[in-house]
Amino acid sequence: MSLRAPFSCAYKRVALTSPRTSTTVVPSFASQWRGNATVTSLKADVTTGSKGPTAVVFMNMGGPSTTDEVGDFLSRLFADADLIPLGRLQSYLGPLIARRRTPKIQKQYAEIGGGSPIRKWSEYQAAEMCKILDKTSPETAPHKPYVAFRYANPLTEDMYKTLLDDGFGGGKGGRAIAFTQYPQYSCSTTGSSLNELWKWRQRLEGKRATGEAEPKGAIKWSVIDRWPSHVGLVEAFAQNIEKTLATYPPGKRDRVVLLFSAHSLPMTVVNRGDPYPAEVAATVYAVMQRLGMKHQYRLVWQSQVGPQPWLGAQTSDTVESLLKKGSTDMILIPIAFTSDHIETLYELDNEIIGETAHGHDGVKRIESLNGNPIFIEALADIAKAHLESGESCSPQMALRCPGCVSERCLEQKKFFAGQAKHL
Ligand SMILES: C=CC1=C(C)c2cc3[nH]c(cc4nc(cc5[nH]c(cc1n2)c(C)c5CCC(=O)O)C(CCC(=O)O)=C4C)c(C)c3C=C
Numbered sequence: 001m002s003l004r005a006p007f008s009c010a011y012k013r014v015a016l017t018s019p020r021t022s023t024t025v026v027p028s029f030a031s032q033w034r035g036n037a038t039v040t041s042l043k044a045d046v047t048t049g050s051k052g053p054t055a056v057v058f059m060n061m062g063g064p065s066t067t068d069e070v071g072d073f074l075s076r077l078f079a080d081a082d083l084i085p086l087g088r089l090q091s092y093l094g095p096l097i098a099r100r101r102t103p104k105i106q107k108q109y110a111e112i113g114g115g116s117p118i119r120k121w122s123e124y125q126a127a128e129m130c131k132i133l134d135k136t137s138p139e140t141a142p143h144k145p146y147v148a149f150r151y152a153n154p155l156t157e158d159m160y161k162t163l164l165d166d167g168f169g170g171g172k173g174g175r176a177i178a179f180t181q182y183p184q185y186s187c188s189t190t191g192s193s194l195n196e197l198w199k200w201r202q203r204l205e206g207k208r209a210t211g212e213a214e215p216k217g218a219i220k221w222s223v224i225d226r227w228p229s230h231v232g233l234v235e236a237f238a239q240n241i242e243k244t245l246a247t248y249p250p251g252k253r254d255r256v257v258l259l260f261s262a263h264s265l266p267m268t269v270v271n272r273g274d275p276y277p278a279e280v281a282a283t284v285y286a287v288m289q290r291l292g293m294k295h296q297y298r299l300v301w302q303s304q305v306g307p308q309p310w311l312g313a314q315t316s317d318t319v320e321s322l323l324k325k326g327s328t329d330m331i332l333i334p335i336a337f338t339s340d341h342i343e344t345l346y347e348l349d350n351e352i353i354g355e356t357a358h359g360h361d362g363v364k365r366i367e368s369l370n371g372n373p374i375f376i377e378a379l380a381d382i383a384k385a386h387l388e389s390g391e392s393c394s395p396q397m398a399l400r401c402p403g404c405v406s407e408r409c410l411e412q413k414k415f416f417a418g419q420a421k422h423l
């Protein structure tokens, strides 16, 4: 609760000093920036605080930046047993499914401009957030932005090596925060990224690399593992919804149905006790409360892959059913991802708005958060609160799913929770 008052001031300041336009423009340095390796040069003018420097690592799944990268992206994705468990056949079936799926997914990326914009947005968001943190948390400055993707470049392994090259760890100590860019925790997303980070930490700085069980001078890690109802996240979504609502004629506006859409999960993952469905629902409810509960709404699920049962109702079925019942005004709100990706640009815009709702102008989508300054202020606020908390992760992260049998989860959680004693 103590976050609320200062944060609401922060976003008012942003709204006054930097009025938003409908399309957010990425400053030119972001498109020239080649990623992790160059970040140190951006920080020459920032004074080092008593607890600085601090590396802030944005973790996400990543996406292919060009259609040529789709094959590698899918083969890493189908090799990930935390996302798609294929048992002993993983190393045989994974590459096979990835190869068969590649042409179809390449076509989808071609239709959205030739690649995923997630790298561009992640690098921009991380760099902008660190600039704010340098001002709001001078004792931990300079804050150096890094990006670690699970299935695309820059991969976790490369990010870790860059951290070591930049003078973190490797005997020199230093602090790094693993900041998930999935607001809601799932073991298939944030959990998988943390398992990968833990794996590379063991390989590059663990006992195998140093000969010591608790190597001196290794990076001190902490984790921001979830932030589903942060007031700034909620505000950024709410303002984008209000902006889209304002495009409907006043007589129709109150009857517009709000459809919050999130990537679905297989029912096996839901029944294992994954926290994601409850945390997505928490975001939705907080946004609805901020909007005064004035509209009808539903949380629906998209992007099912393969034949097994997934959590529903499906987004496309819901749009179809509402249209059949005569509700032709609805807003799609991608609520579980913070930048544009194939699910918004292809599945929602092309397949659902373009095909399922063809000819119905009342079916619209809100803009994704991308470079939204309120959202970036929120990221800085979350990171500052985390630095002040002295915690290595949330209490919730240490609790495994009731149905979890994964040794990786067990060891990873033990490691990150155990980092508290070093902070
Ligand atoms: C919060 C977001 C996501 C969750 C939860 C999630 C779970 C999940 N996904 C798959 C399988 C696939 N996902 C694929 C792509 C993809 N997934 C997400 C997000 C979440 N996935 C995004 C944003 C993307 C697209 C990346 C982009 O660049 O735009 C794919 C690949 C595409 C395809 O082949 O259709 C697969 C496969 C599972 C099985 C799962 C839960 C266990």
Ligand code: FES
Pocket: 187, 191, 272, 274, 399, 400, 401, 403, 404, 405, 406, 409, 410
């Ligand atoms: S699957 Fe959730 S903690 Fe392991």
Ligand SMILES: [Fe+2]
Pocket: 263, 303
């Ligand atoms: Fe997915």
